[in-house]
Amino acid sequence: PRKITVGGAQLGPIQRAESRTDVVRRLIDLLEKAHRRGCSLVVFPELALTTFFPRWYADDIAEMDVYFEREMPSAETQPLFDRARELGVGFYLGYAELDDQGGTLHRYNTAVLVDQTGSIVGKYRKVHLPGHKEFDDSLTRQHLEKRYFEPGDLGFPVWRSMDGVMGMCICNDRRWPETWRSLGMRGVELVMLGYNTPTGNQHGGMEPPHQRMFHNHLSIQAGAYQNATWAVAVAKAGVEDGHELMGGSCIVSPQGEIVALASTVEDELIVADCDLDLCNFGKSTIFNFAAHRRPEHYKIITEQ
Numbered sequence: 391p392r393k394i395t396v397g398g399a400q401l402g403p404i405q406r407a408e409s410r411t412d413v414v415r416r417l418i419d420l421l422e423k424a425h426r427r428g429c430s431l432v433v434f435p436e437l438a439l440t441t442f443f444p445r446w447y448a449d450d451i452a453e454m455d456v457y458f459e460r461e462m463p464s465a466e467t468q469p470l471f472d473r474a475r476e477l478g479v480g481f482y483l484g485y486a487e488l489d490d491q492g493g494t495l496h497r498y499n500t501a502v503l504v505d506q507t508g509s510i511v512g513k514y515r516k517v518h519l520p521g522h523k524e525f526d527d528s529l530t531r532q533h534l535e536k537r538y539f540e541p542g543d544l545g546f547p548v549w550r551s552m553d554g555v556m557g558m559c560i561c562n563d564r565r566w567p568e569t570w571r572s573l574g575m576r577g578v579e580l581v582m583l584g585y586n587t588p589t590g591n592q593h594g595g596m597e598p599p600h601q602r603m604f605h606n607h608l609s610i611q612a613g614a615y616q617n618a619t620w621a622v623a624v625a626k627a628g629v630e631d632g633h634e635l636m637g638g639s640c641i642v643s644p645q646g647e648i649v650a651l652a653s654t655v656e657d658e659l660i661v662a663d664c665d666l667d668l669c670n671f672g673k674s675t676i677f678n679f680a681a682h683r684r685p686e687h688y689k690i691i692t693e694q
């Protein structure tokens with residue numbers, strides 16, 4: 391069987407004042423712990439190098455470029471790549487990407503997949519950006535990803551790596567079935583994703599905490615089950631400068647069952663042995679797309 395031991399490296403809060411160097415130290419500690427527990431792949435959260443800055447408004451978005459990476463690896467993140475290569479552990483890393491395309495700056499909410507040799511196998515840019523673009527004073531909390539990021543322009547690719555078909559998405563993407571099915575159509579066997587999910591809503595209300603966690607796991611379990619794929623979903627959690635993010639990092643099997651679950655809102659490693667061949671059952675029976683899908687009736691899904 392094609393077994394891969396995967397770690398979900400949940401991060402506790404990153405305060406606005408915290409340096410990348412301090413954060414990279416935390417990432418390396420989690421990576422080394424994962425290696426000690428037999429992992430050959432580790433998933434870090436969305437925007438894993440900085441605080442969740444889209445909660446803050448800046449008139450000139452260039453003010454937020456301090457939270458972006460112009461290159462990956464950068465000087466601050468090189469130690470993580472070096473240590474991962476030494477230990478032979480691949481990883482998913484979420485970060486804010488500043489891409490200079492011939493003098494024009496483009497900003498994306500990005501994740502990279504790095505293999506056990508420390509080289510970048512693939513890049514994904516978040517497609518579903520939640521929230522709003524302008525300051526909205528009717529809200530108790532801002533969520534300005536549409537202000538600081540462009541929608542991803544790379545689609546939902548998969549990469550053959552680590553003896554399987556690997557896919558990535560980011561945070562809000564997990565709530566959209568289109569994300570999972572796009573990856574499923576490409577034969578994905580393990581979807582990695584990081585998230586930063588505020589607990590309070592933007593209208594001052596607090597959904598019952600169990601409801602927010604329920605929707606998180608519901609989305610991931612459904613996506614995994616309906617596309618017969620493993621899913622590793624990893625939070626940045628805890629209170630960042632007074633703003634709370636939920637935890638609930640989990641590893642979900644191709645049958646949609648949670649096989650590993652975080653119990654804290656701090657730096658915490660969860661681990662599971664993922665047998666990629668467990669995907670074969672769903673892909674060859676209930677979710678045998680070639681045998682059962684009727685795309686002639688689905689056109690509406692791609693309409694505006």
Ligand code: ING
Binds near residue numbers: 562563
């Ligand atoms: N965060 C949230 C998420 O999709 C959100 C936005 C929060 C949507 C609560 C719905 C409910 O998990 C990001 N960064 O996408």
